Amino acid sequence: MPGRKKRVLKKNTPRRKPGAAGSGKRKRGAASRSRRRGYRWSTRLLALLLLFGLVGAVYLLYLDHRVRATFEGKRWAVPAQVYGRPLELYVGAAIGIEQLTAELKHLGYRQVSHPHKAASWSRNRGRFLIRSRPFRFWDGSEPSRLLDLRIDDNHVIQLLDGEGRELPLVRLEAPSIGTLYPAHNEDRVLVTRQQLPELLVAALLAVEDREFFTHHGVNPKSILRALWANIRAGEVVQGGSTLTQQLVKNLYLSRERTLSRKINEALMALMLDARYDKDEILTAYANEIYLGQQGDRAIHGFALASRFYFNRPLGELELPQLALLAGMIRGPSLYDPRRHPERARERRDLVLGLMAAQGAISDAQRAQAQQAQLQVGRRSEGAETRYPAFLSLVKRQLIRDYREEDLTSEGLRIFTTLDPWVQERAEAALAGRLARLDRQARLPAGTLEGAVVVAAGSSGEVQALVSGREPGYAGFNRALDAVRPIGSLIKPVVYLAALAQPRRFTLATLLEDEPVSLEVAGGKEWTPQNYDHQAHGAVPLYQALAYSYNLATVRLGLELGVGRVTRMLRDLGVEREVEEVPALLLGAVALSPLEVAQIYQTVSANGFHTPLRAIREVQSSGGEALQRYPLTVRQVVDQGAAYLLTRALQEVVRSGTGRRLAGVLPSERQAAGKTGTTDELRDSWFAGFDGDRVAVVWVGRDDNSPAGLTGAAGALPVWGDLMAPLDGRAPQLPPGNAVEWAWVDPASGLRADAQCSGAVELPFLPGSAPQTRSGCVQGPAGGLGDFFRGFFQ
Amino acid sequence: MLVLALLAGCSSGPRRSAPAPVVGSGAASAESASGVQTAPATPLPDFRPLPRAAEQPSAPASSPAVVALLSGAERQRAGGELDAAVATLERALRIEPRNALLWHRLALIRFEQRRYALAADLAARSNSLPHANSSLREANRSLIRRARAMTAGG
Numbered sequence: 001m002p003g004r005k006k007r008v009l010k011k012n013t014p015r016r017k018p019g020a021a022g023s024g025k026r027k028r029g030a031a032s033r034s035r036r037r038g039y040r041w042s043t044r045l046l047a048l049l050l051l052f053g054l055v056g057a058v059y060l061l062y063l064d065h066r067v068r069a070t071f072e073g074k075r076w077a078v079p080a081q082v083y084g085r086p087l088e089l090y091v092g093a094a095i096g097i098e099q100l101t102a103e104l105k106h107l108g109y110r111q112v113s114h115p116h117k118a119a120s121w122s123r124n125r126g127r128f129l130i131r132s133r134p135f136r137f138w139d140g141s142e143p144s145r146l147l148d149l150r151i152d153d154n155h156v157i158q159l160l161d162g163e164g165r166e167l168p169l170v171r172l173e174a175p176s177i178g179t180l181y182p183a184h185n186e187d188r189v190l191v192t193r194q195q196l197p198e199l200l201v202a203a204l205l206a207v208e209d210r211e212f213f214t215h216h217g218v219n220p221k222s223i224l225r226a227l228w229a230n231i232r233a234g235e236v237v238q239g240g241s242t243l244t245q246q247l248v249k250n251l252y253l254s255r256e257r258t259l260s261r262k263i264n265e266a267l268m269a270l271m272l273d274a275r276y277d278k279d280e281i282l283t284a285y286a287n288e289i290y291l292g293q294q295g296d297r298a299i300h301g302f303a304l305a306s307r308f309y310f311n312r313p314l315g316e317l318e319l320p321q322l323a324l325l326a327g328m329i330r331g332p333s334l335y336d337p338r339r340h341p342e343r344a345r346e347r348r349d350l351v352l353g354l355m356a357a358q359g360a361i362s363d364a365q366r367a368q369a370q371q372a373q374l375q376v377g378r379r380s381e382g383a384e385t386r387y388p389a390f391l392s393l394v395k396r397q398l399i400r401d402y403r404e405e406d407l408t409s410e411g412l413r414i415f416t417t418l419d420p421w422v423q424e425r426a427e428a429a430l431a432g433r434l435a436r437l438d439r440q441a442r443l444p445a446g447t448l449e450g451a452v453v454v455a456a457g458s459s460g461e462v463q464a465l466v467s468g469r470e471p472g473y474a475g476f477n478r479a480l481d482a483v484r485p486i487g488s489l490i491k492p493v494v495y496l497a498a499l500a501q502p503r504r505f506t507l508a509t510l511l512e513d514e515p516v517s518l519e520v521a522g523g524k525e526w527t528p529q530n531y532d533h534q535a536h537g538a539v540p541l542y543q544a545l546a547y548s549y550n551l552a553t554v555r556l557g558l559e560l561g562v563g564r565v566t567r568m569l570r571d572l573g574v575e576r577e578v579e580e581v582p583a584l585l586l587g588a589v590a591l592s593p594l595e596v597a598q599i600y601q602t603v604s605a606n607g608f609h610t611p612l613r614a615i616r617e618v619q620s621s622g623g624e625a626l627q628r629y630p631l632t633v634r635q636v637v638d639q640g641a642a643y644l645l646t647r648a649l650q651e652v653v654r655s656g657t658g659r660r661l662a663g664v665l666p667s668e669r670q671a672a673g674k675t676g677t678t679d680e681l682r683d684s685w686f687a688g689f690d691g692d693r694v695a696v697v698w699v700g701r702d703d704n705s706p707a708g709l710t711g712a713a714g715a716l717p718v719w720g721d722l723m724a725p726l727d728g729r730a731p732q733l734p735p736g737n738a739v740e741w742a743w744v745d746p747a748s749g750l751r752a753d754a755q756c757s758g759a760v761e762l763p764f765l766p767g768s769a770p771q772t773r774s775g776c777v778q779g780p781a782g783g784l785g786d787f788f789r790g791f792f793q
Numbered sequence: 794m795l796v797l798a799l800l801a802g803c804s805s806g807p808r809r810s811a812p813a814p815v816v817g818s819g820a821a822s823a824e825s826a827s828g829v830q831t832a833p834a835t836p837l838p839d840f841r842p843l844p845r846a847a848e849q850p851s852a853p854a855s856s857p858a859v860v861a862l863l864s865g866a867e868r869q870r871a872g873g874e875l876d877a878a879v880a881t882l883e884r885a886l887r888i889e890p891r892n893a894l895l896w897h898r899l900a901l902i903r904f905e906q907r908r909y910a911l912a913a914d915l916a917a918r919s920n921s922l923p924h925a926n927s928s929l930r931e932a933n934r935s936l937i938r939r940a941r942a943m944t945a946g947g
Contacts, residue, residue: 088888090858139880168861458890459883608918617880628876631883631899633914639921692890732891735923 060271063264067271070251076287076300078190078411078621079181082394083174084418085461085616086137089149089159090169094727096154097126099421104130106175106420108311108377118144119316126151133313135173138415138617138625142171154727176307177418178391180398182408185296189303190411191314193283199319200302201282202360203326207351209243210358212282217244217273218266244269247285291325292332299332309337311377319365320372323355324348337376345374389467389477390418393594393614396480401627402618411621416614417461422693422726426452426464427471429721430697434469437699437717441708448707450699450718451478453597457694459631460601460610465594479593482698484683487587487676487711488548489596490569492603492645494557494585495545497568500641502768505556507542507644508744513552518582528554528586531677540746542648542762546656548675550586557585571636573598573609587676596687597696603645604672604689606734607637640738640765646672646731647763649688657712658688664720665690670730671723675711682706684714691729695719742769750774859885859892870902878902893922897929900936913940 087103089095104111104121112120115131122129127150134144146162147170159167181187205212211219219242226240241249248268253261272281292299292308299308302325306314310321317325327347328335337344349370356366394416398407406412434448441448452466467477476482498505513536517527528550530536535551544552557565562580569578569589578589594612602609610633618627649672652658653665657675665671673688684699684707699714700707707714743759745752749770752759756776855863862885869878882899889895900915916933 088858088884090856090888092856092858093888139877166857168856169858456887456890459887461887606921608914608921625876628880630879631886632911633918635914635917635921733923734921738921 060267063268064271064275066252067248067268068275071272071276071284076188076190077182077184077186077405077409079179079187080407080410080412080414081176081189082178082180082391082414082416084177084416084420085463086135086171086174088169088171089147089156091156091159093156094154095151095156097123097151100128100149100151102421102424103172103175107133107173108307108313108316109133115146117316119312130172132170133173136623137171137174138413138619138628142173145170174415175420177387177416177420180391180395180407180414181297182405186298186300187304188287188300189307190287190301191283191303193279195315196283196286196302197314197317197322199361200286200314200317200322200326203323203351203355204243204286204329206354206358206360207326208246208329209241212243213278215242215273217269217271218242241265242269243285244273244281247281247288248272250288250290251284289329290332291328292336309376318369318372319361320348320352320369321375323351323369324374327351337374341374341376348374386472387418387420387423387465388473389471389479390416390423390462390465390614392477393462393465393480397614397629398618412626413619413621413623414615415617415619417456417463417616418465418614419463422454423464423466425725426454426466426695426722429718430466431469431471433718433721434699437709437714440713443708447701448699448709448714449478449702450697450715451482451593452695452697452718452722453479453593454693454695454722455597455601455612457601457604457689457692458610460612461616462594462597462612462614463693465614476702478698481592482700483590483592484698484700484704485587485590485678486596487678487683487685488550489599489674489676489685489687490565490584490587490589491545491548491553492649492674493568493572493599494553494560494565495541495648496572496603496637496641496645497560497564498541498556499644499765500568500638501560502641502765505541506764506768506770507540507648507762508746508749508764508770509541510538510749511541511544511549511552511556513537513539513544513549514555516551516554516558518558520582526582540744540749542651543656543746545648545674546651548652548657554582554585558582568637569599571609572602573611573636587678593696593698596685596698597694600687600689600696601694602636603642603649604694604731605633605642606639606646606732607635607642608633608639609636610634638765639734640763643734643739644763644765649673650731653688658686658716660712660716661720664717664724668730669723669728672731673716673719675716677710677712680706681708681710684709685711686715686719688719689731690723691731693723693726693728695722697722737766739763740766740769744770745774745776748774751777753777855889855892855894859889859895862888863895863898866898866902870905875902875906891922893919893929896922897933897936900933904936904940907943909940909943913937913944916940 087095101123107119109119109121109130112122115121115129118131119133120131127148130147130149132142132144132147135142147167148158148160148162148164149156150158159170161167179187209219209222211222219240222242223240245265248265252268253265287301287303289302290298290300291302291305294308299305303314305325305328306312306317306321309325310317324337324344324347327350328344334340335344335347352361352366352369355361356363361369394414395407398414430450430452434450435445438445438448446469449468450466451468452464453462454464455462465479467479468475499507513530515527515535517525520526530550531548536549539549539552541556544556562582562584565585566578566580574591574595576591576595578584581588598612601612610631613629615629617625617629620626650670652675653661653671653673658673661671661673669690671688671690673686676683676685676687682700682704685697687696689695697715697718699709699718741761741763743752743754743756743761744750745756745759747758751770751773753776754761756774759776862881866878866881866885869875869881879899879902882895882902886892886895886899896915896919900912900919903915904912913936916936920930920933
């Protein structure tokens, strides 16, 4: 725009020049000639004036066109607003007092003695009274209402409305978790004239333009007043610009301080005022005005500023906050209430004083408001970049369906799956553990990095995504982009490929954990080792997985064929191309934490693959549903086989390499999982699930040098810290007909009795339990006789 | 009403059903886990079964929240708002992901929307849950058969 403007001005200059040269011609003498000359002169002058008039008219037309085009067309790119999942309240919901309090704070609800106004709440022990805000969801609106809710033992035990009637289900509004603002970094939330609080308008006029409703866009009186004030002060202390001029400056003009710009500003302000009514201009001003900065992100408009500074919508602000916002226009960084609270307070009080002096508020109102605290929210509360890692996942999923410019300009409302409560547990677990692990591994503080992905097992909804130890920092997104060898996390895939063939393999099948050596590409020999450098002989399949034996796994994988394992990997949801080499069997395949989470999601859902999703719905700014991202499932593995694997993964946690979790999680949670460690301890992994969530943790170093941690020492404790405070049930059992149970002797893999020493009861796919009885079985029905009976049946 | 009666019979109940007892688990302490990834000195003595499906306590009726959503979804479906009904059932499934009836209703609506392959998988998912009563099981099987026939037929 400025470029175009400059070109137009240049066009004018050469036309002015001949006129200026012409006026310098010398007089020549005689009267008649002078009369003729006078005549010639006046025609020339007339022509010149006409020319000027024409050029001026064209220029004015051009300015008018610009004023109209910008003002009437879409003036602002309104960034997409991104929401987290709304909290569902119902009797039986697993929500504790601490969580509910945190959720209410996150929504900007205020704790009061009695909630008369929307967005406020009170608490007496486990009883909450909440006055909710109305909210427009994709599938209808929740009205504002009074809720009477009781929590006991971390569960909602009663949910009533204000009249004491039972409510089956209420969802609180969806928490705002960010915006997708465009490349020019202007973030804003639009308001209409009706949404502008009258006290804000009064404050704005008092401090910026008291004759706004009577002047014509430019106020000569105010300019003179400002001039006088500046002369007296010897510096620029006051501006004489009207709101209309300020709006013109922000909307159309560059920031340079030249006379020509000032003239343009005044002309366009006059046009704007002539063409549009005051309320339209005021609304535009309220949406355009610059009110702060957070890194790259420019805060525009009162509505966003209200969220940014007070974590509340504009409509809920009271006189002191409104006066502060109006006061900040003069210098958003100078009067930043977070950085300069004293200065901000003085400025606010000055605005309040002006308002009282002009009769907009009473003296009593002024005095009371001047007593108020600033009430600024914590920076993180108004920050729209609180979950940058998750937002980048959202953006990647959206970019498949939308153009970038629509995402950042159409005011879309995006409802996502982020669960702020789970997210904060995940962030705390990672940051807390990494600090300890740095010390433990004798590394300089801040060396280790990590990533966490948490998803709902059944629906595949991503609830939390942590991309590093500083979650607020939008840098390298390790959860999505740290593609690292997964080590033993691959083993469950190998074992599932085996268990899917019940006639060949069961949990009790004895595998040979014996040295193995094979020729690989380039004629080299590959001789894998166990972690303890020992061979363990014949071990039942479930134990080989529980103790993560490499030799048994390689032998099993070779017997199955590497191709079968890669096919299983694909079935479980890995889309990346994977090289079919024997080293794959020990995890020589690099995946991101998110991809690993997809594999374990399918296992946790008993073989039903559901693509991990971060978005539920997208709505237009007008509230029309544009797109849903629905729940889909695809059965990719026999559910019985998936359950057998789950059972073996539970054994990893109960007695195998993951048994450190036993001290952290209650045994009835029956968590299932797998540790993963790569060469020279470069990557430490833990992936696992309970009945409700799948979670994957990676810990390592960005430069890929050794971290000095096994999966059990690094990632596992993070996983435990994350899952322990979250409510969760045991993994889902399949229905009775999918598996059958039998006692076996693990040493021989043969059928046993419950009384046999060391006997274990294992699930089998129907018809696959061993029939041969081991020697320990007593009585007439046991031993060899039974074997032959089974043989001849 | 039929829907509600079915629901009472087959839901997996609210999230806090009594924890299933596990005998002898949790024996491995954090200390004993220090020697990670090494072989156990002795064979594991107590690999006890987790409770079988049949032994799990029979679930109480569905929560009022899910009952309300389910009847809402029914109304939407009857009014031809199939997408809205899908969204409502998904909301219910977030609350009770193990409720076999919810998966079944979702499968039916997807069938109505002619998304046959998805309908068959959703019905299979419903049958993958314990507590699905025999009539619900049969309804799922029949739905799977019909859906497969539709996909096979084009």
